[in-house]
Amino acid sequence: MQGQGDSAAAPARAITAREGKGALVSAARRREVRVSWLLSAPALLVLLCAASGPLLIVLVYSFLTAGDYGGIVWSFSGEGWFKVFLARDIFDDTVSIADAHLTIFWRSVRLSLLTTLICIALGFPTAWFIATRSRESRNIWLFLITIPFWTNLLIRTFAIMEVIRSEGIVNSVLLAAGVIRQPIQIMYTDFAILLGMAYVYLPLMVLPLYAAMERLDFRLIEAAYDLYASRRRVLRRIVVPLVRPGLIAGSILVFIPSLGAYVTPRVLGGGKNMMLGNLIELQFGQGRNWPLGAALSLTLLLIVMVALIFYVRIVQKEAASRE
Amino acid sequence: MKTGLMLTATAIAAFLAAGPAAAAGKLNIFNWGNYTSPELIEKFSKTYDVEVTVTDYDSNATALAKVKAGGHGFDIVVPSHSYIPIFVAEGLLMESRPDQMENFKHMDPQWVDVDWDPGRHYSVPWQWGSTGVAVNREDYKGDINTSKIFLDPPEELVGKVNVVPEMADVMALALMYVGGESCSTDKDKLKAARDALMAAKPKWLSMDYGTTDKLGSGEWRASVNWNGSTFRARLANPNVEYGYPQEGFPLWMDSAAILKDAVNVENAKLFLNFIMDPENAAMISAFARYANGIKGSEAFMPDDMKTAPEINMPAELAGAGKFNKTCSKEAQDYYTAIWTELTK
Numbered sequence: 001m002q003g004q005g006d007s008a009a010a011p012a013r014a015i016t017a018r019e020g021k022g023a024l025v026s027a028a029r030r031r032e033v034r035v036s037w038l039l040s041a042p043a044l045l046v047l048l049c050a051a052s053g054p055l056l057i058v059l060v061y062s063f064l065t066a067g068d069y070g071g072i073v074w075s076f077s078g079e080g081w082f083k084v085f086l087a088r089d090i091f092d093d094t095v096s097i098a099d100a101h102l103t104i105f106w107r108s109v110r111l112s113l114l115t116t117l118i119c120i121a122l123g124f125p126t127a128w129f130i131a132t133r134s135r136e137s138r139n140i141w142l143f144l145i146t147i148p149f150w151t152n153l154l155i156r157t158f159a160i161m162e163v164i165r166s167e168g169i170v171n172s173v174l175l176a177a178g179v180i181r182q183p184i185q186i187m188y189t190d191f192a193i194l195l196g197m198a199y200v201y202l203p204l205m206v207l208p209l210y211a212a213m214e215r216l217d218f219r220l221i222e223a224a225y226d227l228y229a230s231r232r233r234v235l236r237r238i239v240v241p242l243v244r245p246g247l248i249a250g251s252i253l254v255f256i257p258s259l260g261a262y263v264t265p266r267v268l269g270g271g272k273n274m275m276l277g278n279l280i281e282l283q284f285g286q287g288r289n290w291p292l293g294a295a296l297s298l299t300l301l302l303i304v305m306v307a308l309i310f311y312v313r314i315v316q317k318e319a320a321s322r323e
Numbered sequence: 324m325k326t327g328l329m330l331t332a333t334a335i336a337a338f339l340a341a342g343p344a345a346a347a348g349k350l351n352i353f354n355w356g357n358y359t360s361p362e363l364i365e366k367f368s369k370t371y372d373v374e375v376t377v378t379d380y381d382s383n384a385t386a387l388a389k390v391k392a393g394g395h396g397f398d399i400v401v402p403s404h405s406y407i408p409i410f411v412a413e414g415l416l417m418e419s420r421p422d423q424m425e426n427f428k429h430m431d432p433q434w435v436d437v438d439w440d441p442g443r444h445y446s447v448p449w450q451w452g453s454t455g456v457a458v459n460r461e462d463y464k465g466d467i468n469t470s471k472i473f474l475d476p477p478e479e480l481v482g483k484v485n486v487v488p489e490m491a492d493v494m495a496l497a498l499m500y501v502g503g504e505s506c507s508t509d510k511d512k513l514k515a516a517r518d519a520l521m522a523a524k525p526k527w528l529s530m531d532y533g534t535t536d537k538l539g540s541g542e543w544r545a546s547v548n549w550n551g552s553t554f555r556a557r558l559a560n561p562n563v564e565y566g567y568p569q570e571g572f573p574l575w576m577d578s579a580a581i582l583k584d585a586v587n588v589e590n591a592k593l594f595l596n597f598i599m600d601p602e603n604a605a606m607i608s609a610f611a612r613y614a615n616g617i618k619g620s621e622a623f624m625p626d627d628m629k630t631a632p633e634i635n636m637p638a639e640l641a642g643a644g645k646f647n648k649t650c651s652k653e654a655q656d657y658y659t660a661i662w663t664e665l666t667k
Contacts, residue, residue: 066652284388319363
């Protein structure tokens with residue numbers, strides 16, 4: 001404790017201290033702390049400039065007036081934030097809740113939650129399968145899971161489009177096999193968006209789940225079976241609680257990028273219904289309202305933060321209950 | 324140390340030797356995607372020994388936002404007529420005086436004193452055309468010279484229509500459909516346009532770009548589309564036909580202009596002069612299939628363009644074509660509000 005005390009007063013106290021050895025140790029530790037701060041200074045500086053800097057610009061812009069042709073005018077205005085949540089009816093000037101924005105927020109959250117659920121449903125058995133293989137073959141399976149990351153997101157999205165479009169692989173095969181007479185319309189639906197996002201983000205669910213399952217003590221499962229637990233009960237009472245940290249981490253990793261997804265809804269969803277990312281783009285592009293775009297971006301950030309706080313609290317509660 | 328010096332010296336020597344072989348200069352063009360004729364660029368590169376780079380954008384708004392942000396490194400940009408006054412007002416264009424260039428004499432007089440660049444002090448016509456509707460005639464045989472194709476689709480086309488997410492064009496079409504004009508701030512007209520769009524949306528398939536390919540492949544049976552894109556789609560699929568909505572349809576002209584912070588100004592000026600040569604202007608049109616603004620270029624165009632119904636507007640419908648205005652902030656906010664409601 002003494003070593004971390006007030007740095008100006010500490011040396012004086014150190015000299016008068018009875019135990020000279022203790023003072024030496026604390027001085028050494030103080031130097032260590034200083035050196036470690038100095039060593040991490042470049043990284044902290046980059047983080048501060050590259051992460052906080054742009055965010056600060058976004059924050060400032062969200063409180064400025066929109067320029068006539070895009071950009072901003074340097075005078076304060078709350079119009080950007082006002083428009084995020086409230087809408088002045090363009091025809092009779094009444095103010096009401098921004099129904100269009102809320103609809104888009106809700107769609108984004110709903111599709112992201114669904115994507116997370118799909119990823120859990122597909123990722124859990126996959127991770128289990130890998131974790132129960134022999135040590136050597138596990139690496140091969142993990143390697144296979146990471147293969148999609150080698151290709152650009154846009155290219156993967158267009159590849160999915162090739163598979164599900166009216167003249168794509170799925171429809172051609174089904175038509176040729178005589179299962180269907182008319183191509184099924186898969187493109188431009190919420191299903192297409194979900195399919196695309198689940199495919200893209202699935203590895204982000206499998207990897208943390210696998211990490212948790214790999215550390216699983218399989219003797220516990222054996223013990224449960226010995227005590228006549230049913231398979232479902234083993235899953236619910238033993239496996240899920242033990243891999244929960246991985247499950248939560250995976251869910252967060254899938255949920256957050258889904259929320260801000262831009263390419264997938266645009267390409268596979270056909271642009272008829274926007275998600276948050278598309279709404280933000282509209283303001284910076286054709287809508288020429290940068291302050292509103294900035295305010296919407298920060299709103300997205302806030303939603304993500306709420307999700308993260310939720311996550312941290314669950315993890316803390318878990319840690320506390322374990323102690 | 325010695326080897327290091329030797330290596331450096333070799334590198335410098337190699338660089339010097341390679342110098343004369345490389346292009347004498349550079350030119351960076353920022354243009355719409357799938358819009359710049361590669362033959363034209365090759366010819367320009369060879370004639371003036373200039374290394375040309377073309378970068379794509381998909382909307383005027385994107386181009387404006389990127390140029391405005393600065394640090395782009397582009398020399399030439401090709402905005403639509405309604406955006407030229409914005410680029411000028413924002414101080415982004417150089418007054419390069421194309422009207423004093425050698426090949427200016429070839430410019431069609433009707434495109435010289437235009438509202439968006441009177442006397443052509445900033446820009447040179449690239450291509451011009453219209454925004455109308457494209458329909459696959461296999462599905463629908465009735466009249467297609469109407470915005471009803473997407474605003475009140477006939478039975479055969481319900482659930483099959485695409486609408487390009489080009490806010491300015493779609494809003495203009497909808498406003499003209501209800502008897503208004505583009506960039507209107509007349510609330511009654513705006514409301515009518517909104518209602519028409521909202522009622523029609525459930526009958527649309529998608530709101531996406533990429534019309535040339537998907538109309539050509541037959542995946543889309545109808546779409547709000549540009550005339551030249553429809554022309555290219557028809558070459559791939561003879562059933563595709565272009566309609567000029569009689570209620571009114573937007574005309575547009577994209578013009579090439581030099582950016583104020585261009586680095587390769589001399590090469591950019593050479594390029595503007597170059598594309599006013601009828602033979603070169605014809606190359607632009609032969610690729611993207613739109614008309615250009617240069618007299619005498621018809622002689623160099625492919626035969627199929629001379630009679631193409633997408634390029635030669637029928638006289639009785641030509642009057643319905645109107646150039647989109649540059650929207651005021653107020654009109655723009657109305658547009659965005661309606662658009663957000665439409666795509667929510």
